[in-house]
Amino acid sequence: MKLFKKTLLILLAVCLLFIAFLVFNTLTLKSKQLSFDAIEQIDVDPLSKTNFSNAIKIKTISPENAADFDSLAFDNFNVFLQETYPFVDSLLEEKTFNSYSHLYKWEGSDKSLKPALFIAHLDVVPVAEENLPNWKHAPFGGEIVNDTIWGRGTIDDKIGVVGLMESVELLLKSNYTPKRTIYLGFGHDEEIGGANGATFIAQYLKEQGVSLEFVMDEGGTISQGLVPGIDKDVALIGTAEKGFVTVELSVALEGGHSSQPDKETNIDVLANAIVKLKNNPFPAKIPEVVGKMLEYLGSEFPFTTRMVAANQKLLGFLFIAVSESSPQGNANVRTTTAPTIFNSGVKENVLPPVANASVNFRILPGESSTSVLERVKETVNDERIKIEIGGNFGTEPSKISGTETMGFEAIQKTILEVFPGTIVSPYLVIGGTDSRHYGDITEDIYRFGSVKLHKQNIKSFHGINEALPVSEFENAIRFYHQLIRNVSE
Ligand SMILES: [Zn+2]
Structure with missing residues (x-):
């Protein structure tokens, strides 16, 4: 019993020290804001x-x-x-x-x-x-x-x-x-x-x-x-901008009649691939630029947010969790996945011979269109699907x-x-x-x-x-x- 109490006390002390450390960092977070005197406004020609x-x-x-x-x-x-x-x-x-x-x-x-x-x-x-x-x-x-x-x-x-x-x-x-x-x-x-x-x-x-x-x-x-x-x-x-790449997925299994469909049709295979991509988003992180933003805004935030900004390494996961909950925030913390085109089929009783889709990715600095393509291939992991970079436009992150x-x-x-x-x-x-x-x-x-x-x-x-x-x-x-x-x- 005594040992249990001692362990508990030690745990409590460690917890308190940890909290004190976080609070100390928060209170000593230096402002990155500068101060300059406002200038006299020049006259603008009407x-x-x-x-x-x-x-x-x-x-x-x-x-x-x-x-x-x-x-x-x-x-x-x-x-x-x-x-x-x-x-x-x-x-x-x-x-x-x-x-x-x-x-x-x-x-x-x-x-x-x-x-x-x-x-x-x-x-x-x-x-x-x-x-x-x-x-x-x-x-x-x-x-x-x-x-x-x-x-x-x-x-x-x-x-x-x-x-x-x-x-x-x-x-x-x-x-x-x-x-x-x-x-x-x-x-x-x-x-x-x-x-x-x-x-x-x-x-x-x-x-x-x-x-x-x-x-x-x-x-x-x-x-x-x-x-x-x-x-x-x-x-x-x-101070940086995301890259842009569109990945095209296409599948062309043998078509046939819709009265005797195979276990999987082109649409099934492709739809499944898109679901995999949506279920496996790119990993979230605090990119360097966003970390810098937290440094600059840190001292201006209310206490709890400031605490996260001042302890990015330890509490960054909280920032990521909050960011992920909105589309804009999510775009800040990961390479985003957006299926934008899905094409297949022309007649209600014919299995389409081909199905294709385009998925648009906005790439975080540090990643590239090649690394995006690799990850898409790994995630989809289906040899029946041809996966390649497509679209009319692409640019690497800055x-x-x-x-x-x-x-x-x-x-x-x-x-x-x-x-x-x-x-x-x-x-x-x-x-x-x-x-x-x-x-x-x-x-x-x-x-x-x-x-x-x-x-x-x-x-x-x-x-x-x-x-x-x-x-x-x-x-x-x-x-x-x-x-x-x-x-x-
Ligand atoms: Zn513009």
Whole structure:
């Protein structure tokens, strides 16, 4: 009995020590947030919003079907850039790629500094015909109603193109010369993969022997009320993005008549494979980027979440469990599996001779399309099924960009100067951006735009009623204006 009591006491002491250790880590968790004084807001030309509105009116749609490409609209956008920004047009060196993508070079005074490249895309996704009645204002009307600019591209991503052009025009007008060379790169086909735009710009820079200090693209936003446990605005800077691969599965056992089916038909075999894939998701973990995010947000979380952030190795499983419960969270902690196409059969009384399916995977950094394919083969483990990489598009996960770099710190500083009180954090971009094409010419790619994203507008880009308050548009100009100065002085 005595021994039992002693063991119990020892156990209790160990438990208490363990808890004390966790609490100690939590209380001593250092904040990664920096403090900078807010700067005086620059005046934005009232004409700027008219320029933005004009840009929205030009239907630079990247269509699903290449035959629907409207070259006239893209010609008009070329004219828009030239005529609206005479200082950029006359003072910066411009190169056009495949008629509609542009690279501007603003030569810096100090050649020893590596250039920085700011990219955005001037194309937009189409507006579904059946959704038109749900738009409160025409998607290509560029209307400004109650201090809000309406239309496709206001968030994704004409704000990037126009915001950058406005800020550079403003700097040029005031005779500003950067020390660091600044490039602006605008792709015209980001929404369909960037094969004719960003790919060419990146290739050209590579051929010129350019090595960039960093690339700045769209991706992260200022998130409002979307990070659980944090009330303040959180600026999320994408420091890595997931890869994309589609795996095609097909099975072609002998068909036959549906009155005498074999034990297993093509549809049975394929359906079973899909079930196996769904029942065996990729293992969950806290990827390096997400771990970094927890470090940056840790001190801002309420106590219990902070405790997890401060003890990632020991309590990370709790973070994973909570993340897995929502689709967005789940995408943060694993390579996701999504069957997107399932085809077989044409007649109700005929066993189809073939069945095929496509499964789309979004790959965590550290894994690859090859490792995904291997795992799919292992999981399905059925020689009757042909399994190969397919689809029209694929990309490997990006490298992970640093947070202790000139680029990241300049972006962090600028956010605090222009949006005081904002929390800043790196994060993992789940979707894809044009920036992936630049991986060969820079170590660091940051994906961030100063748009505020919240529950009301999160589905609007690529969806209906995409719109942006004029004040946010003007702040985007202020943000780029200050960022260019911060990186080039
Ligand atoms: Zn975009």
